Amino acid sequence: SRSLVIGGCAMLDNDQAQVVAHDDGPAAVLAGAGSGKTRCTTERAARRLTESGVSSDGLMLLTFTNKAAAEMRERLRSRLPKQLALPWIGTFHSFGNRLLRSYGKTIGIPKNATLMDADDAGRMLDAFLAAPFPDKTRRIDAVRLNEAINAHGLDITAEADRPAIEHLCDKAGFSGHLLRGVLTALTRYEKEKRRAGILDFSDLILLPARLLRKDEALQERLRQQLRDVTVDEAQDTDGAQFRLLKLISPHSRTVLLVGDDDQAIYEWRHARPENMRDFIDEYGATIYRLERNYRSTPAIVTGGAALVRHNENRLEKNPYAVRKAPERDGVRLIHYDDSDTMAEGVADRIHAATAQGTSPGDIAVLYRKNRLARLIETALLRRAIPYRIKAGTDLLSYADVRMMLAAGRLAINRRDVRALSRLADLVPGLGAKGVGQMIAAGDDPLQHTGRLSAKAAKGVGELASALEQLYRDGPDKLLHWCENTGLFRSWLQQRAKNSLKAAGRPIDRSELELALRPAKGRMGAIQRAMSKRLETAARNASLDERWATGLEVIAGGTDEAETDQPKVTLCSIHASKGLEWPIVHVFGFSDGLMPMAREDTVENLPEERRLAYVALTRAQNQIVLHHAERIDLGTGGGAEEMQVSRFMVEINRGHQIELIDRRQGKSTPDNEESQKPPKTGWRKCVRPSTHNPNRQCLIPYCLTRQHGTTR
């Protein structure tokens, strides 16, 4: 096919060139993974800025993660003449945050409002739900209900939204007196957030929308200014984000939605993939499609397509790989006894690859549950392989990181009672009861130590002055503060000791050091992400604003800034969206994890399949799926028995997967053909593999036995 050269360097195919050439009016780009959607987005932005006379502050690119935003920024920077400023590129949440920081006063949001993470928000809400709903499962339902209300962009305090809210309540099983109970609790939660000057995630979308509706002059100004808006990964926007988008980009505007329905993986968080379709209908958008896959080898492209074809109600696509198969082209499945040997196996392969000259930066390990990361971390640490945990909001699932951010929050906003409750663990003898007494006593709880034990009061005093110091030092010094504040240091060490004890390991100095390293690494990652963000934020901003910007990592999820040293990426599949690596390992390609099952039921099989599709399509040259028969999720419940993922059969249609057995006594050496297939579990596959025509593949019996028929 003919291709087009733009700006003298980038090659685009005909379909891509049309997207890049799109000028005015609404448009949708619908295409599969690796087809160049994101690339077209940045190319188009560059063209609009240099050729169409759109100014930098008239163009905005919205995407799903800070990492994706950072990449777009870099790519665009290299395509623009030096004198041109970069347009605004970020997530919906950071866009909302920016609006709130500048204009929030109109709706009563102070400049030093602190952001709390989802877990803190959940606990705070839970406290209000406790009285009307003593039953824990009811409360979980109510938290989910609150998320749904927010994701729909509804305002619990607005009369006009009541019918829609009551409808959602009804659907969630809250009617009659339950309805009254839940509405009261949710309303109290909203009021408490405002009183304490705290924001949660959804506030960053809902409050800006409220602000724009209230301040029509501001809305008009914004509309005039933002002439050209693109949303990448649009399949994962929710109703509230779509509403916000409509407020800033009415129908007549140039607005592009870019996405892939097969990669919709946030329905569980109330994303509405239908937004794309609604947008096309409501805006009368021009539709562009791309079919060539530039990212992956043919085996990976075919495997991914074969898998996702098992879903219904999807946009039919016929992707084909532009790349020719290189020698090490392919999809592999490796079978282990248990998750520990699986972690060792992954680390060994990575070690071997890097020893042969592969850069660690070219390798990623993806997993379905963050808990699995700790196994890989340990295995990599022992081999001294540098790695980083790519976060999304994953890093926030660690207590040490939460504690660190809570310190930052309390330093900036003394009324942030959630942050205070978390910090309670730092002060020996304080406990939840002590915190409760302090909060009950008045508006600046840290000042009210009167009813505490002498020991606790002393600790609180120490904490208060350390926090004052932290506030003055600014967000750049947060990590330094954690490392040098006695209370924080002893807390970290105590935790490390406890986990060593639980693992039955001897606690000597070097073991303790090793156990502390992951926590330090995570906190370092947070600090670097913050500092990177602060670099782009105004240097002369007030201390409060600098803190607010620094802590915004909570909202969009942190992504560690690239350092000079290339590192292996560890990352949840959810957070891997839009990214790519030459070699991708999937850790735990097992039924129960992929698809994820709770008590043997899979909640949303199509979404789980899309998630597997996302994982597969991150790989450029090699994808290695790892399965273990017993997987320890670290929940304390011991290892769980698992079968290989049912998606294996679906991927395997259309081409073969190379199988490697690493189970005790069954291990297949690299040259499998010399080995008799073990009776249990494997049978010979007649098809030779692409890169070795003489090799025969092995297919686990369970694939044909267990999951029966496939289409």
Ligand code: ATP
């Ligand atoms: P995803 O759905 O996973 O987000 P995508 O459609 O956004 O994928 P990109 O990330 O833009 O795809 O592109 C995938 C890879 O293909 C990138 O490495 C990109 O540079 C490369 N690529 C895209 N178009 C071309 C092209 N015309 N020629 C060469 N390489 C290309």
Ligand code: MG
């Ligand atoms: Mg993309």
